[in-house]
Amino acid sequence: MQQGSKVERRTVLKAAGASLAVAGLGATATACGGDSGSGDGTVTIRYSWWGAEDRAQRINKTIALFEKKYPKIKVKTDFQPYTDFWKKFNTQASGGNPPDVFQNAIGFLRKYDAKNVLLDLGAQVEAGNLSMDGFRAGLEKFGEIDGKLLGVPVGSNSMALVIDKPVYTRAGIKPEQGWTWDDFHEAMTRVRDRTGRAGDSGMYGVMYLYDLYLRQNGKAFFTEDGLGFSEADLTAWWSKAERDVKSGLFADPKKVAQIKPKSALSAELAGSEYTWDNFTVRYTSEGKSEYGLAPIPTTDGKRTGQYLGSLMLSAYKRTRHPKEVAQFIDFMVHDPEVAEIMGYDRGVPTTQAQYDAYRPADPVNKAIAAYEQSLVDAGVLEEITPHPNGADICEAAFLRIAEEMALGERSVEDAVKQFFTESKTALVG
């Protein structure tokens, strides 16, 4: 009896201990999550971005440099591919635990501003922790929305036609600034007939290219809060695409889908592809051929509708270390050594100091620099189109539905209707 009750007491105590330990673990875990400072005044900021292994190595080098110059600030990094990045970010942000500073793009500014996630860096500029001087070609305005500085551009790029040079030479085509869509169509035909390869890899799904085409015609993909074109516009664009897929001017969509994530250009399914100019770097490492840049075709022989796009660095609104985050961003956009490490990986450096610090020696980066210079010289650059809240979802839908249309899973009419339905939902939300 006596013994029995003793055992019981011990049992109870042990059980209590075990559950306390579990509860304690939980408490420690929460404590760790929130705290990023330590006794000696060192703070840790979390920095996340999207990209691949190659970019990771460059970024780690720049961070080592930063930590040497700012020994009181530690930077923890995290990276994913583009789509996974935003899923993880959403989850973290909704749990109140997003990274302190992160890579961002124009399509997300209004979205996350509306959700109260982005820090207005204006105050840090006033406090002198972040300088917005020395940016090229008005790029300092790029991350400004409704008077708030929501992002600082780290690299600029522009849409281009990336071409397989030997293929274009064999077809005898020399694209020049000011060529028209008719010229382009003619070129596609020649590539197909003379080299047996499709001319283009499927431009009908590239939202940013369609935006340029609309801009050339006095419209735009987005307005402040909606779509800037009609169902008839898109029907025309996709009807032509359907025709050109059938006639072999555009690469076989089935093949294009199958070789992903490789691009149709580097997989030698097509002679050219519309994309951001800094992608030439990627294609060069992916494919066997030599790649160059050609200008965007025009409607009137002059206007391309182009603007500079950019990757940015943004900060989390409720970060506990706004000052350190601002210093970090400042370092990343101004320090010349950073430019030497990053090269044109995220586009051409946005500040004059960094632009001057990195002079590309290899033909690919040289070509990108020359292309961007040619845009400045030709004077075709315009103001960027607004990107409303929900723009990112519209882009994903545009790409997906265009692919379904090209694969013959949807009629053009059906595809257009579906895109407008989905966009309406996305842009309201």
Add this chain to the structure above:
Amino acid sequence: MGSAVTHAPVREGLAEGSSPRHGPVKSPRSAELKRRGRRENLAGYLFMSPWIAGFLLLTAGPMVASLYFAFTDYNLFDAPKWIGLDNFSEMFGDPRWRHSVQVTLWYVVVGTPIKLIAALGVALLLAQKRRGQAFYRAAFYAPSLIGASVSVAVVWKAIFSDDAAVDRTQQFFGIDAGGWTGDPDLIIYSLVALTVWQFGAPMVIFLAGLKQVPRELYEAADVDGASRLRQFWNITLPMISPVLFFNVLLETIHSFQIFSSAYIVGGGAGGNACGPADGSMVYTCYLYVQGFENSRMGLASAMAWMLLVAVALVTAVLFWSQKRWVHYEEGGR
């Protein structure tokens, strides 16, 4: 086994143990007993408390929350806004949602039977005594041990993608169809193949069931001159029907919940997580897209509850149908 000798002590123990934990109690003082019983219960609850806390925090809590979110417009960032049944009506009107239902049903209806047939077939082979039996059992079970993992899905994708093993084999036979994972019409077959390949778990259960079938029945059938096939239909199948029912139920529910393999195999190709042209967009994939890509957690919650209801209905139908084809010994259940 089953002799009277083994039964006796068991029965004895049971008779003695009407209150086995209290030992020989001579004069039952009920207050004392009650107190001790309470203390024991307390100990029990304390030992269980990590699990109970986990259940409340990680299962029950989120479920209640998601039931609430199902009736709200919730974008993960702003406070949820009550919108009643709007999520449900939007769901039914969404062609992409209907497509995901179709894909999932197809996957369940085609994949589950093939998987069970494979499991039963191999179980029948492995039930016979032969050399290296243990090795074969382990070998066939292995895929389902590792099968749920992401790495297998990644390997699967590599095998079935363009210009990989499957594609090259096809080319060898003169079929130039390209890889399966990049083809909106074929990708779902690669998912079915993946689930069929993981038949180990139902196979083990079938094996256990087959071991329970009394030898005498077969001996009697042999005497009567019944063929192997007839023995299978008239003895094996009815005798293992409870096990078969269990497997059908479990695998059907599993199939409805397919996610990670579809997500991994479908992702990358096409940029979205649901395969080229939504070819492998099973229900949970679309749920994930709505919740985490489109930030529509309210709609995603509504979809999750819809899935729960659908699975519950299918389970109910299966339970109802078992009266017709599941045979339990001794008539009752």
